[in-house]
Amino acid sequence: MNRLSRWLAVGLPLILAISLGLITSSGLQKAGDEALGSRKYSDYQTPAFCGIQCHNDIYQQWKQAMMSQAYTHHWDEIEYFKLAVPQAEKDPVVAGVKAGCNGCHTPLAFLAGDIPPAVPAKGTRANESVSCEVCHTITGMAGDTPFNFNWVSEPGKNKYGPRQNANSPEHNLVKSDFLAKADFCGTCHNEKSPYGVWVKSTHLEWKAGPYAEEGVKCHDCHMTYAPGKSASMGASYPDVRQHLFHGAHDPGKVRGTIELRVHPDINEASPGDKVKFTVVLFNQKTGHKFPTGSVEDRIVWLHVEAVDARGNVYHLPIDKKGFEGEEYTIAADTLAYQDMGIALNDPNFKGVQRDGVPVGDRIFRMPYFDPQGRMTIQQWNTKSQGVDYRLGPKETKIETCTFALPDTIPAGPLTVKATLYYQRLVKPVADFLGVPADETEPIEVNRHQTTINVVD
Ligand code: HEC
Ligand code: HEC
Ligand code: HEC
Numbered sequence: 001m002n003r004l005s006r007w008l009a010v011g012l013p014l015i016l017a018i019s020l021g022l023i024t025s026s027g028l029q030k031a032g033d034e035a036l037g038s039r040k041y042s043d044y045q046t047p048a049f050c051g052i053q054c055h056n057d058i059y060q061q062w063k064q065a066m067m068s069q070a071y072t073h074h075w076d077e078i079e080y081f082k083l084a085v086p087q088a089e090k091d092p093v094v095a096g097v098k099a100g101c102n103g104c105h106t107p108l109a110f111l112a113g114d115i116p117p118a119v120p121a122k123g124t125r126a127n128e129s130v131s132c133e134v135c136h137t138i139t140g141m142a143g144d145t146p147f148n149f150n151w152v153s154e155p156g157k158n159k160y161g162p163r164q165n166a167n168s169p170e171h172n173l174v175k176s177d178f179l180a181k182a183d184f185c186g187t188c189h190n191e192k193s194p195y196g197v198w199v200k201s202t203h204l205e206w207k208a209g210p211y212a213e214e215g216v217k218c219h220d221c222h223m224t225y226a227p228g229k230s231a232s233m234g235a236s237y238p239d240v241r242q243h244l245f246h247g248a249h250d251p252g253k254v255r256g257t258i259e260l261r262v263h264p265d266i267n268e269a270s271p272g273d274k275v276k277f278t279v280v281l282f283n284q285k286t287g288h289k290f291p292t293g294s295v296e297d298r299i300v301w302l303h304v305e306a307v308d309a310r311g312n313v314y315h316l317p318i319d320k321k322g323f324e325g326e327e328y329t330i331a332a333d334t335l336a337y338q339d340m341g342i343a344l345n346d347p348n349f350k351g352v353q354r355d356g357v358p359v360g361d362r363i364f365r366m367p368y369f370d371p372q373g374r375m376t377i378q379q380w381n382t383k384s385q386g387v388d389y390r391l392g393p394k395e396t397k398i399e400t401c402t403f404a405l406p407d408t409i410p411a412g413p414l415t416v417k418a419t420l421y422y423q424r425l426v427k428p429v430a431d432f433l434g435v436p437a438d439e440t441e442p443i444e445v446n447r448h449q450t451t452i453n454v455v456d
C-alpha cells in the first residue's frame with residue numbers, strides 16, 4: 001500500500017467517524033443496526049441493582065411505566081412473536097426487524113446479540129426492557145436525525161445524567177447534555193420502516209410544532225420535575241426528574257387531551273328541518289400529534305348522538321368534507337389488515353374489520369399501507385401512508401353533523417352529545433390475535449352536549 005491509499009483506508013474513515021461523533025473515550029462506538037452483538041449483558045447492571053438500595057423511588061416509578069414492560073407486555077410479545085418474527089424469516093426486505101424490534105424494546109438483548117430473545121415467560125435479562133442502564137449509559141447518537149435506535153451506549157463506571165460533582169460510591173456521575181434533549185427520546189421515538197417510511201415520528205412531529213419553538217421538551221410533560229432526593233443517601237434537589245413516562249397506558253394522561261365543544265346553528269326547529277351541529281376540537285395537551293407513536297394501532301374517533309324528549313336515540317354520522325383519502329377517516333364496514341396472513345401462513349386471509357367503531361363516526365388517524373396498498377397495523381411492512389388527519393399540537397379541527405329532524409320526532413328538548421374516544425388497538429385486530437381486553441378499553445378523551453327545542 002502506498003502512503004496515499006493507506007491514508008484513505010485508515011485516515012478517511014477515522015475523520016468521518018470523528019465528525020459523526022462516533023469516536024469517544026473508549027474507542028470506536030457503534031450505533032443502530034451496527035451495534036448488534038457488540039456488548040454483553042454482564043456489561044450492564046440490572047434495574048434491581050440500581051433500584052433496591054439507592055434509587056428506590058425512581059425504580060418504583062419506572063416499574064409502573066411502560067419502559068419496564070416494553071419487552072414483556074402481552075401485546076408487544078404477540079406482535080413480535082406472532083407477526084414480526086415469522087414474516088422476517090420469510091421476507092428478505094423485512095428480515096432486519098427480527099433483531100431491530102429489540103433495539104428499542106429490549107436494547108440489552110439487542111446489544112448482547114440475543115436474537116430472538118427468549119419469550120418473556122422464561123424470565124431472562126431481555127425482560128429488563130428499557131432499563132436504567134440502557135438510558136444512563138447513552139453518550140450520544142450517530143448522525144443528525146434521531147431514529148431507529150441510533151444511540152451510542154458506553155457501559156462502565158460513568159453514569160450519564162443531569163448532574164456532575166455528586167459522585168456516588170458506586171459510580172461516577174457525568175453530566176450529559178444529550179440526555180436532557182428531545183433528540184435522546186427521538187432515538188427510539190422515531191422509526192423508519194425497511195421501505196424508508198417514517199412509521200413513528202413523535203420527535204419529528206414535536207420538532208415541527210409549537211412546543212419545540214417554545215423550548216418545551218418531552219421531559220417537561222413526561223418526566224416532570226419534583227423536589228426530593230434522587231438517591232436515598234444523596235442530597236435533596238428542587239428538580240428531580242420523575243420517571244413516570246405516562247402516555248397511552250395512563251387514562252389520566254389521555255383524558256382531556258382534546259377540548260371539545262358542540263353548538264347548533266339554530267336553537268328551535270320543527271320536524272323535517274335540517275339542523276347543523278358544529279363540533280370544535282382543540283388539542284390543548286400533546287407536544288406532538290394526537291394520536292402519535294404507534295399510529296398504526298391507535299384509533300381516535302368522534303361519536304355524536306341525539307336524544308329526543310321521549311328518550312329515542314339517533315346516531316348522527318359526521319358530514320363528509322371531500323378531501324382526498326377521507327374514506328379512511330370515516331368509520332366503515334370494510335375489511336383490512338390482510339397482510340397478517342403472511343405471518344399466519346394464510347395467503348388468502350380475508351382480513352378483519354378495519355375500524356370496529358360505529359359506521360359514520362369521524363376517525364382521527366393516518367392510515368399505513370402495505371406494499372400491496374392495503375391498510376396494515378404492521379409498521380415494519382409499511383410502504384406508504386395515506387392522509388394525515390390527526391390533531392396536531394395546539395391545532396383546532398372543526399367537524400359538523402347535519403341532522404334532518406324526522407317527521408315523527410316529538411316536541412320538546414333534543415339533546416346532542418359529542419364524545420371523543422381513544423383506543424390503543426383497533427378492536428377487531430385485538431380480538432383476532434387474542435390480545436387481552438385491557439388494550440382495547442376505550443378511554444373517553446372528552447365530551448360535551450348541547451340542547452335545542454323541537455316545536456310542532
Ligand atoms: C406539552 C406536553 C407534551 C410534550 C412536550 C410531549 N408530550 Fe408526549 N404526550 C403528551 C400527552 C398529553 C400525551 C397523552 C395523549 C396521547 O396519547 O397522545 C402524550 C403521549 C405520548 C406518547 C404515547 C402516545 C400514544 O398514543 O401511544 C408518547 C410515546 C409520547 N407522548 C412521547 C413523547 C416524546 C418522545 C416527546 C418529545 C419528542 C413528547 N412526548 C412531548 C404531552 C406531551
Ligand atoms: C428512557 C430513559 C430512562 C430510563 C429507562 C431511566 N432513566 Fe433515569 N433519567 C433519564 C433522563 C432523561 C433523566 C434526566 C436528564 C436531564 O434532565 O438532564 C434521568 C435522570 C435520572 C436521575 C437523576 C435525577 C436527578 O435529578 O438528580 C437518576 C438518579 C436516575 N435517572 C436514575 C434512574 C434509575 C435508577 C432508573 C431505573 C429504575 C432510570 N433512571 C431509568 C432517563 C431514563
Ligand atoms: C431506548 C429506547 C427508548 C428511549 C431512549 C426512550 N424511550 Fe420512551 N419508549 C420506548 C419504548 C420501546 C416504549 C414502548 C413501550 C411499550 O411497549 O408500550 C416507550 C414508551 C414511551 C411512552 C408511552 C408510555 C405509555 O403509557 O404508552 C412515553 C410517554 C415515553 N416512552 C416517553 C419517552 C421520553 C420522554 C423519552 C426521553 C426522555 C423516552 N421515552 C426515551 C423506548 C424508549
Ligand code: HEC
Pocket residue numbers: 073075076079080084097100101102103104105147148149187188189190191192247248292293294295297380424
Ligand atoms: C425505533 C424504535 C422502535 C423500533 C425499531 C420498534 N419499536 Fe415498537 N415501539 C416503540 C415505541 C417508542 C413505542 C411506543 C409508542 C407509543 O406509545 O405510541 C412502541 C410501541 C410498540 C407497540 C405498541 C405497544 C402498546 O403498548 O400499545 C408494539 C406492539 C410494538 N411497538 C412492537 C414492535 C415490533 C414488533 C417491532 C419490530 C417490528 C417494533 N415494535 C420496533 C419503539 C420501537
